[in-house]
Amino acid sequence: xxxxxxxxxxxxxxxxxxxxxxxxxxxxxxxxxxxxxxxxxxxxxxxxxxxxxxxxxxxxxxxxxxxxxxxxxxxxxxxxxxxxxxxxxxxxxxxxxxxxxxxxxxxxxxxxxxxxxxxxxxxxxxxxxxxxxxxxxxxxxxxxxxxxxxxxxxxxxxxxxxxxxxxxxxxxxxxxxxxxxxxxxxxxxxxxxxxxxxxxxxxxxxxxxxxxxxxxxxxxxxxxxxxxxxxxxxxxxxxxxxxxxxxxxxxxxxxxxxxxxxxxxxxxxxxxxxxxxxxxxxxxxxxxxxxxxxxxxxxxxxxxxxxxxxxxxxxxxxxxxxxxxxxxxxxxxxxxxxxxxxxxxxxxxxxxxxxxxxxxxxxxxxxxxxxxxxxxxxxxxxxxxxxxxxxxxxxxxxxxxxxxxxxxxxxxxxxxxxxxxxxxxxxxx
Amino acid sequence: xxxxxxxxxxxxxxxxxxxxxxxxxxxxxxxxxxxxxxxxxxxxxxxxxxxxxxxxxxxxxxxxxxxxxxxxxxxxxxxxxxxxxxxxxxxxxxxxxxxxxxxxxxxxxxxxxxxxxxxxxxxxxxxxxxxxxxxxxxxxxxxxxxxxxxxxxxxxxxxxxxxxxxxxxxxxxxxxxxxxxxxxxxxxxxxxxxxxxxxxxxxxxxxxxxxxxxxxxxxxxxxxxxxxxxxxxxxxxxxxxxxxxxxxxxxxxxxxxxxxxxxxxxxxxxxxxxxxxxxxxxxxxxxxxxxxxxxxxxxxxxxxxxxxxxxxxxxxxxxxxxxxxxxxxxxxxxxxxxxxxxxxxxxxxxxxxxxxxxxxxxxxxxxxxxxxxxxxxxxxxxxxxxxxxxxxxxxxxxxxxxxxxxxxxxxxxx
Numbered sequence: 058x059x060x061x062x063x064x065x066x067x068x069x070x071x072x073x074x075x076x077x078x079x080x081x082x083x084x085x086x087x088x089x090x091x092x093x094x095x096x097x098x099x100x101x102x103x104x105x106x107x108x109x110x111x112x113x114x115x116x117x118x119x120x121x122x123x124x125x126x127x128x129x130x131x132x133x134x135x136x137x138x139x140x141x142x143x144x145x146x147x148x149x150x151x152x153x154x155x156x157x158x159x160x161x162x163x164x165x166x167x168x169x170x171x172x173x174x175x176x177x178x179x180x181x182x183x184x185x186x187x188x189x190x191x192x193x194x195x196x197x198x199x200x201x202x203x204x205x206x207x208x209x210x211x212x213x214x215x216x217x218x219x220x221x222x223x224x225x226x227x228x229x230x231x232x233x234x235x236x237x238x239x240x241x242x243x244x245x246x247x248x249x250x251x252x253x254x255x256x257x258x259x260x261x262x263x264x265x266x267x268x269x270x271x272x273x274x275x276x277x278x279x280x281x282x283x284x285x286x287x288x289x290x291x292x293x294x295x296x297x298x299x300x301x302x303x304x305x306x307x308x309x310x311x312x313x314x315x316x317x318x319x320x321x322x323x324x325x326x327x328x329x330x331x332x333x334x335x336x337x338x339x340x341x342x343x344x345x346x347x348x349x350x351x352x353x354x355x356x357x358x359x360x361x362x363x364x365x366x367x368x369x370x371x372x373x374x375x376x377x378x379x380x381x382x383x384x385x386x387x388x389x390x391x392x393x394x395x396x397x398x399x400x401x402x403x404x405x406x407x408x409x410x411x412x413x414x415x416x417x418x419x420x421x422x423x424x425x426x427x428x429x430x431x432x433x434x435x436x437x438x439x440x441x442x443x444x445x446x447x448x449x450x451x452x453x454x455x456x457x458x459x460x461x462x463x464x465x466x467x468x469x470x471x472x473x474x475x476x477x478x479x480x481x482x483x484x485x486x
Numbered sequence: 487x488x489x490x491x492x493x494x495x496x497x498x499x500x501x502x503x504x505x506x507x508x509x510x511x512x513x514x515x516x517x518x519x520x521x522x523x524x525x526x527x528x529x530x531x532x533x534x535x536x537x538x539x540x541x542x543x544x545x546x547x548x549x550x551x552x553x554x555x556x557x558x559x560x561x562x563x564x565x566x567x568x569x570x571x572x573x574x575x576x577x578x579x580x581x582x583x584x585x586x587x588x589x590x591x592x593x594x595x596x597x598x599x600x601x602x603x604x605x606x607x608x609x610x611x612x613x614x615x616x617x618x619x620x621x622x623x624x625x626x627x628x629x630x631x632x633x634x635x636x637x638x639x640x641x642x643x644x645x646x647x648x649x650x651x652x653x654x655x656x657x658x659x660x661x662x663x664x665x666x667x668x669x670x671x672x673x674x675x676x677x678x679x680x681x682x683x684x685x686x687x688x689x690x691x692x693x694x695x696x697x698x699x700x701x702x703x704x705x706x707x708x709x710x711x712x713x714x715x716x717x718x719x720x721x722x723x724x725x726x727x728x729x730x731x732x733x734x735x736x737x738x739x740x741x742x743x744x745x746x747x748x749x750x751x752x753x754x755x756x757x758x759x760x761x762x763x764x765x766x767x768x769x770x771x772x773x774x775x776x777x778x779x780x781x782x783x784x785x786x787x788x789x790x791x792x793x794x795x796x797x798x799x800x801x802x803x804x805x806x807x808x809x810x811x812x813x814x815x816x817x818x819x820x821x822x823x824x825x826x827x828x829x830x831x832x833x834x835x836x837x838x839x840x841x842x843x844x845x846x847x848x849x850x851x852x853x854x855x856x857x858x859x860x861x862x863x864x865x866x867x868x869x870x871x872x873x874x875x876x877x878x879x880x881x882x883x884x885x886x887x888x889x890x891x892x893x894x895x896x897x898x899x900x
Contacts (some may be wrong), residue, residue, distance in 0.1 A: 445808050453807075
């Protein structure tokens with residue numbers, strides 16, 4: 058098939074920089090830009106976006122704004138005609154993080170604030186987005202739909218079904234990564250059924266691919282791995298590890314929830330504290346485990362050595378990492394683990410949970426099963442007393458990350474478009 | 487035109503470390519995983535040492551007095567055989583009793599001492615002779631250094647100890663256009679004969695034999711003998727019609743790296759007869775090979791070390807990254823403290839010295855190699871650790887304890 062018009066991708070997301078600074082938004086942007094660079098024309102739609110943002114072959118727009126601009130009336134009635142399983146409970150918990158954190162600039166903007174996106178009426182928001190996207194799809198003559206994470210899956214299915222478009226889903230995390238055995242059955246059902254319906258599913262790691270196959274029974278042949286890549290500005294050329302100005306600080310950075318493993322961090326910390334009196338432990342983040350963690354630190358006898366710093370703004374994170382000796386990511390389940398890239402950007406070595414995706418692309422790291430507190434303590438002690446080890450981990454790790462690129466990720470996606478739907482990005486570039 | 491064929495088999499087992507957490511430093515001094523070391527030694531004995539020794543004995547008897555082989559066996563391997571599988575020592579003694587088998591000299595602990603401490607190097611060479619004499623028999627006049635690591639400096643040390651020959655890798659970057667079968671001496675020590683390994687013909691057996699993607703698979707003795715005859719035909723004039731063919735390989739090639747079902751034992755059973763039948767071949771021990779090298783033979787200069795490891799054929803498998811160099815430096819920095827301690831505390835001194843030497847075994851540094859680590863390669867195949875970094879941490883923990891035992895200051899940050 059030879060056409061001269063570029064391949065048109067209708068891409069659906071829930072976050073996009075600069076509106077959100079979480080991992081989902083950055084990854085969505087990297088993928089959208091990578092595909093546009095390959096020659097596809099990407100319309101990236103998310104529920105709300107302050108201003109339409111244009112790059113070459115890439116346009117980012119809020120669904121509501123797009124409809125207003127194109128004078129399409131919001132088709133509220135389609136909600137009632139949605140399949141039953143789209144009726145997400147309106148009491149869904151916030152998505153993966155406390156609502157106020159990821160908003161840059163904070164406060165409400167003209168199109169609603171973060172609590173509307175991740176707040177208590179998330180279910181309604183998901184359905185409203187589905188209705189709007191279905192209307193948009195009718196006007197854009199897209200060749201395919203590519204959707205990022207479960208909030209956009211109902212919209213993607215509505216658009217794909219109504220207009221007969223191939224459906225590609227991108228799973229950045231599953232409900233089981235976010236909630237473990239406390240998974241919300243409604244969200245899990247959406248993820249399972251959407252993956253069943255999709256022509257192809259992209260997982261951000263082999264780890265996540267395994268979760269999809271084992272938890273949802275997704276056909277393994279249908280799931281490909283597309284790794285995240287660091288952005289160009291994530292890896293400035295020169296920020297070598299330098300032991301001199303660093304404090305003996307060991308950092309945990311993330312939500313204080315069961316899945317991120319802060320309790321495992323504290324148990325390893327107790328082992329470290331007994332042998333290295335100078336070590337200090339910084340717990341950065343907020344979440345429902347905060348009080349329990351403070352009590353745990355007290356019980357472990359290390360309350361005086363653990364500093365609960367609360368949620369840190371991105372700039373503060375970079376500054377803190379640059380003064381610290383080590384970042385520990387002891388996640389119980391981590392689809393990727395962007396925080397590892399942030400640490401290496403600051404020249405700080407990392408210990409990664411073996412239950413994470415990022416370890417698959419970062420062999421030059423210390424790795425540990427999250428439950429192996431003895432080994433984790435040993436790794437922490439070694440980095441604190443062996444700068445040569447820390448330096449090599451940073452240098453080799455950064456070199457390894459530098460070989461990852463969004464272009465390569467986009468090429469894997471383009472290859473899947475071709476195989477699953479016969480749609481060729483490159484030939485029409 | 488004829489060829490002297492010299493088989494030399496390397497036998498080595500390191501004392502593998504147990505998982506030694508930092509909290510054990512200052513409290514526990516048992517560094518080695520006795521059960522794991524015993525398990526591995528017994529496995530290799532059953533799959534390789536015992537059946538291959540029996541086969542070689544059979545070949546020596548069948549082709550008497552023509553077939554000869556040589557071994558280099560580290561003291562760490564000999565001590566483990568004595569502890570875990572004494573029947574292996576007995577079978578080596580039977581081989582040596584034929585008179586057709588020679589032992590090479592080397593360091594007792596398969597160490598890199600030649601590169602770091604001439605004093606410890608000489609001490610380990612003496613220790614190796616003593617252990618060989620006690621358990622097996624006296625090594626001959628030819629030396630082989632750990633992993634065939636040779637440089638001008640190593641050759642000078644070996645010559646100073648009175649040896650007549652030194653094995654080395656027939657590396658392309660060293661020999662270039664020159665024929666490895668020709669006679670050579672070392673420029674840094676002309677009294678020392680160079681016995682080069684023919685790496686292609688050696689690795690045909692050691693690495694490629696079972697590789698089904700290899701064009702020559704399956705390799706039969708006729709074809710292999712043809713290749714050897716080709717080498718004989720290509721001999722340069724300076725060889726005076728008699729060349730040297732060094733077939734040096736790990737002994738574990740037979741039965742452990744190449745499993746019995748690849749036909750490796752049948753291949754070796756048939757090879758000597760095939761070569762002797764064709765004529766123009768003579769099996770020699772390394773000491774016998776020294777005789778044919780004239781005093782004015784061409785010389786080899788090795789300003790930087792050459793080894794038989796990896797494609798690089800240098801020492802980067804052991805000192806290629808910063809953590810390896812730091813670990814080696816720390817370990818050798820303990821030498822004066824270990825010796826001083828040795829002089830003062832006779833009762834436990836032998837154990838401290840032995841522990842330190844076991845830590846000098848090159849395998850520990852090899853496990854810390856990050857060459858091609860992302861691709862997961864041969865280094866990791868041999869490593870008992872999940873990653874080179876875990877190997878480093880464990881080793882440095884042990885070293886910290888040993889430093890305390892001998893009263894060395896805590897290692898300063900590197």
